[in-house]
Amino acid sequence: MMIENQIPxxxxxxxxxxxxxxxxxxxxxxxxxxxxxEDYELVEPQILAICAKYGRRDHLTKEISHYLVSIGRYYPKEADADGTFGSSKCPGGKLEGLNDKGTWIAMMPGLKRTGPTKL
Incomplete structure (x- = not known):
């Protein structure tokens, strides 16, 4: 299980x-x-090895996110005026707001809505 001081x-x-x-x-x-x-196929074994090395990290999601923001690694860099965001794989996702646990929820285009998608 990953511990907080391993995040960097x-x-x-x-x-x-x-x-x-x-x-x-x-x-x-x-x-x-x-x-x-092609690049993913080369990188996948490395990512799997890194994940195995550090172990479970879901209990540190917020801390990892905060660290990434603190070093300038966050997306989107600027919010669109209409609250949308996108990437090469899921352009036009729509921010819907915070859930009851304070986590942003989003709806990605092309997905059947059965509930919010936790990111």
Whole structure:
């Protein structure tokens, strides 16, 4: 299980693979979806090894997100006027607001809505 003082090393190791790890809406994304298929196939074993090394980290989601923001790794850098955000894989996602636990929820286009998507 990851401990809080391991967050900087974890982030550095993930970023060193070429993945653009960023804070997003109170959580974080590895950024591996932005890699080409060929690059992803090369990086995947490295990411899996990093995840195995540090172990479970879901209890540190907020702390990892805060650390990423503190070092300038967050998305979107600027909010769109209409509250939308996007990426190469899910353009036009719509921010819906905070849930009862203080976590941002979002709705991605093209997905059947069965409830909010926690990011």
């Amino acid at each position: 090393a974890f982030v550095e190791e993930v970023a060193s693979t070429g993945c653009d790890i960023v804070a997003v809406l109170g959580g974080f994304l590895f950024g591996d979806a932005d890699l080409s298929t």
